[in-house]
Structure formats: structure tokens, C-alpha cells
Amino acid sequence: MPLVYVLGIVAILLYACSCFRTLVGQRSNVLRSLPGPPVTRWFGNHLQHVLDPFVSRKAHEIFVQLYGRTMRIRGLGPWDERLLTLDPVSFSHIVKNTVIYQKPWQSRRLITSLIGCGMLSAEGQVHQRQRRVALPAFAAQNMRSLVDISFRKGIQLRDAWMNLIRSETKSTCARIDVCQFVSRTTLDVMGLAGFDYNFNSIEDETNEVFIAYRDMFEVAVSQSPRFRSLLLMYLPTINRLFPDKTVRTVQQSREVIHRVAGRLIQEKKRKISEGEKSGPYEGADLLTLLLKSNAATDIPPEQRLSDEDILSNINTFMFAGSDTSSLSVTWTLFLLAQNPKIQDRLRTELLSVAHEFPADLSHLTEDQIQTLHTTLCALPFLHNVTRESLRLIPPVHSSLRVATQDNEVPTMYPIYERDGTVNERRRSFIVPKGTVVHLPFEAFNLDKCVWGEDAWDFNPDRWNNLPEIVQQCPWHFSNILTFSAGPRACPGLRFSLIEMKTLYYILLTNFVFKETEDKVVPHNVVLTRPYLSGKFEEGTQCPLLVSRFSAT
Ligand code: HEM
Structure with a gap:
């Protein structure tokens, strides 16, 4: 049997083991206490809903209506429960805490293999040093x-x-x-x-x-x-x-x-x-x-x-x-x-x-x-x-981070329970180590609750009279998340x-x-x-x- 197939089988076994371990871990994963859209098949996922700009604006709107602004979505498979947040306080907490929330090793490895380890893929002190220079x-x-x-x-x-x-x-x-x-x-x-x-x-x-x-x-x-x-x-x-x-x-x-x-x-x-x-x-x-x-x-x-x-x-x-x-x-x-x-x-x-x-x-x-x-x-x-x-x-439609340790994340809006009730007093939740966090830049930019009913229209005049709630989002540029x-x-x-x-x-x-x-x-x-x-x-x-x- 050619060596490449042997290596392939070894890799698949390693991958299956890691999936199994994570799957077992998922049972006790506290992220499971969060509500989220169901999957219709065992291997179904929500990646297209949150990544494809052709459908993502509608998908995010429906998700928020049904599950609030803090939810659980499925990534690659049943072992990959991800956090999706449309809550500005949670978002801000995650992007500010760069020691805890880092870019996934998979994307960093790919970028590094092509262009070297520059600011996009570096983490920790290496990243800080590069950015400072x-x-x-x-x-x-x-x-x-x-x-x-x-x-x-x-x-x-x-x-x-x-x-x-x-x-x-x-x-x-x-x-x-x-x-x-x-x-x-x-x-x-x-x-x-x-x-x-x-x-x-x-x-x-x-x-x-x-x-x-x-x-x-x-x-x-x-x-x-x-x-x-x-x-x-x-x-x-x-x-x-x-x-x-x-x-x-x-x-x-x-x-x-x-x-x-x-x-x-x-x-x-x-x-x-x-x-x-x-x-x-x-x-x-x-x-x-x-x-x-x-x-x-x-x-x-x-x-x-x-x-x-x-x-x-x-x-x-x-x-x-x-x-x-x-x-x-x-x-x-x-x-x-x-x-x-x-x-x-x-x-x-x-x-x-x-x-x-x-x-x-x-x-x-x-x-x-x-x-x-x-x-x-x-x-x-x-x-x-x-x-x-x-x-x-x-x-840049969206980005990903991975929690490198358990972390308590604050929210601005109340969190929904899995049965659909709203817990008005609950204003934080735990993100377990290893959780992938989906950062939906586009969804924040197009949020009708923030930008108004015409949020999906091209209306340059809106900038002359922004809703107050938009002005409370002081992101990197002009209250939008296009530049993170x-x-x-x-x-x-x-x-x-x-x-x-x-x-x-x-x-x-x-x-x-x-x-x-x-x-x-x-x-x-x-x-x-x-x-x-x-x-x-x-x-x-x-x-x-x-x-x-x-x-x-
Ligand atoms: C319209 C143009 C641009 C947009 C929309 C844009 C958007 C973004 C976004 C959203 C990120 C964060 C990515 C993430 O966290 O996953 C980012 C990072 C970055 N961008 Fe831009 N960018 C633009 C132009 C540029 C230009 C012109 C440069 C350089 C000349 C640049 C250099 C970088 C670098 C080095 C990072 C990584 C920063 C870090 O991780 O510390 N970008 N950009």
C-alpha cells in the first residue's frame, strides 16, 4: 500500500480519536446550556448560515429572534459546538482579551505556510512585538x-x-x-x-x-x-x-x-x-x-x-x-x-x-x-x-477565535434559556476552554435592531443622522466592524x-x-x-x- 495511504489512515484515526474525545467532553460542555438552532442531520451544521453572505443576513436575523444574541451553533460536526455572539459587550470582551481568545491553529498554520508568520497569524508576545514595530x-x-x-x-x-x-x-x-x-x-x-x-x-x-x-x-x-x-x-x-x-x-x-x-x-x-x-x-x-x-x-x-x-x-x-x-x-x-x-x-x-x-x-x-x-x-x-x-x-465577512482557557463572558442583553424563556437576570456565561467563537462582522453591520429597518439598503445618507444606539458602538472605524x-x-x-x-x-x-x-x-x-x-x-x-x- 503506498505510504501516502498509510499516512492518510493514521491521520484519520488520529482525527477520529480527537473527535471522540471532544464528543465525550461535549456532554459536559457548559456551552450546551445556551440555546441555538437545531440540526436536522447528525452531521449537519450551521456553517453556511453564518458564512455565506447570500444567506447570512437573513439567517442571523432569524437566529436572534429565536435564540437571543448569545447562542450555540454547530461547526464542522457534533463535536464542534461554537459560540455565536451578536451581543456588543460579549464581542468587545472577546476581541479585547487577546491572551485568552486566539486565532485557531488551523488558519494560522495555513497562513504561515504561505506567507510566513506575520501579524495575521502570530499570537502572544510575537504578535505584540510585530505590532509594536x-x-x-x-x-x-x-x-x-x-x-x-x-x-x-x-x-x-x-x-x-x-x-x-x-x-x-x-x-x-x-x-x-x-x-x-x-x-x-x-x-x-x-x-x-x-x-x-x-x-x-x-x-x-x-x-x-x-x-x-x-x-x-x-x-x-x-x-x-x-x-x-x-x-x-x-x-x-x-x-x-x-x-x-x-x-x-x-x-x-x-x-x-x-x-x-x-x-x-x-x-x-x-x-x-x-x-x-x-x-x-x-x-x-x-x-x-x-x-x-x-x-x-x-x-x-x-x-x-x-x-x-x-x-x-x-x-x-x-x-x-x-x-x-x-x-x-x-x-x-x-x-x-x-x-x-x-x-x-x-x-x-x-x-x-x-x-x-x-x-x-x-x-x-x-x-x-x-x-x-x-x-x-x-x-x-x-x-x-x-x-x-x-x-x-x-x-472580511467574519472571523474566528478559540478560547485558550475557561472564561466568563459578560453580556449586554439577557440570555435565553434552551426552553426559549428569557432569563432577565443572567448577564454572563462561561465559555469553556477550546470553544470556537464565531465573530460575525457583517451581522453586526447589518443588524436591523441597531441600524433600523433599512439596515440592508445602500443608503449613504443614514450617516447624517445615526440612531443613538449605533453611536454607542465605538468600534475601530465609524461604528462598523468592517476593520474589526x-x-x-x-x-x-x-x-x-x-x-x-x-x-x-x-x-x-x-x-x-x-x-x-x-x-x-x-x-x-x-x-x-x-x-x-x-x-x-x-x-x-x-x-x-x-x-x-x-x-x-
Ligand atoms: C478595505 C480594506 C481592509 C479591510 C476591510 C480590512 C479588514 C481587516 C479585518 C477585519 C482584520 C481583522 C481580521 C481578524 O481578526 O480575523 C484585519 C487585520 C489586518 N489587516 Fe486589514 N483590512 C483592510 C486593509 C488592510 C490594509 C491596506 C493593510 C495593510 C497595508 C491591512 C493589514 C492588516 C493586518 C496586518 C491585519 C492583522 C492585524 C493583527 O492581527 O494584528 N489591512 N483587516
């Missing part, structure tokens, strides 16, 4: 060069779309997969802003580092055969012993990134140390800022990051920062195409400042670009559209807002967006991505009809 790089004063980079890449994207429209012989508009182009744009921005490297992928997709990142990220979101994935989770050495095509792709990608980024790290270090003698090196990419922050005198030597850690974090920024931003921009363009009046209003606001700058955007100086960006930041409707889109379709909350909230918030608003300005003042006849639907494949209804196998896409905007 990285956060200064995201400070407002360090974002100046990002404004310039986003603007110039936006112009390149504009030119690419103009060419596509011009090449149409029978129509004045082109059917463009905006998702694909915007994704290349944000990857380009991350390359330049992240480590001063131009993929130039808007114009040409042949750069080896671009291909390496693209292939690696495709592996992260591809659904590899279930048997092998399960096996790998418990026996990762199988990849070394029996590499398949995916493993070889990841290896090749990692080699390219190591070679090029490793060289860039050494070059930057040299420039920084030369600058100590001949005047400071002014590089403003995240890599330079990370290296400078790492060398700062207030960081004790034992707290400093190794070159490997630095590279893992640059990879992490590429991974966490490019697709999220591109999907936000894509969903906004889609929502604007669905809502032409809102699109017109936004364009009118953007055009009202356009006359202050040269008509040909390609000729703006760096100072003019900075002034333009400051002007954009003060535009109220642009801000409303940006955050309304982020609220309605958060790219607590010590592990997204450090790239400011970065992505700059990128998004710059792109909206350039795209909306140059183009008009309309829906095509195809139905675009959201699916959660690591992030909430657009697909054509019934054509999932064609991959992520968001085709829109794009025509030139002309003021006359």
Missing part, C-alpha cells in the same frame, strides 16, 4: 507617499479603461470586469507602498514577483481536495514528502519573493545605515518604515524583528491589504451602478472640487495631489458613500481609506458605471467576492458597463 509605519505622517502612489496608479487604471472604451467599435461603453482591474491596481499600490517595487500589473501581468504573489494568493483561496486538506491539517509533513502541483507552486512563489524581497531588505538596510552618516534615507515605503522602526532606540534589542519576520510582515500586508481594498472598491462601484442617483450625486460632489486643479490629472504636481487628497477627505458625501459600502458589504476592533483591529485602515477615496475620485470623474444583464452575487471565499450567479466555476468577476463621463 509595525504600527508607526501606518501613522498619518507616513502616508504622504501613499497618496501620490494611489493617485498615479489610479491614473494608469483610468488610461487602461479609456483604451478599452476606445477600442469598442460598435458601442460607446465597454463591458469591463472591474474586479480584475481594480485588484491589479491595489496590488500595484501595495507593491510600491509596501516595498518600493513596481509590479506594473495594470499594463502587463508578466512581472515575476506579481505572478508569485498572485499564484500564492490563489492557493490560499482555492478549494483543494477535501481529503488532502484534512490530511495536511494534521500531518503537514505530507507536503514535504509528497509535493503536489499546489505545493510546488507555493514553493516557487516563496523562492521568488524571498530572492527579490530579501535583496530589497538588504538594500534598504544599507541605505538606512549609510543615511546615518550622510543625511537620513527618506524612503517612505512600509518596508523602510518597518526597518527604521525596528532599529529605533526605544525598541530593546531582544524585541527587534529578524529579517525573516520583516519579510513575513511585508507578505502579510500584501495578503491582508490588497484584496480587501480592491474588493471594497469593486463593491462600491457595483453599488453605485445599482444606484445611479447616488452615483450622480457623488460625481457632482467630486466635480465641485475638480475645477480647483488642472483639468489633465496626469499633470498634477506632488503638492497638488496632496492638496487634492486633503480636499477629498473633507467631502461629506464621499465619506458617507465610502463607509456605507464598507458597512453593507464588508470584505480591539488590539487585533486592522492597522491598514488609514491606508485603505486613502487608496479608496483617491480611486473613487479618479474613476467617478471620468466614467459612468451601469449594471450589465448578469446577476452579480457575493460569495465568501476567504473574503466576500463577487461572482456571476450560477457561474461560480468562472471565478471572481464583477462586470460593469463603463462609459466615458462627459460634463457636457
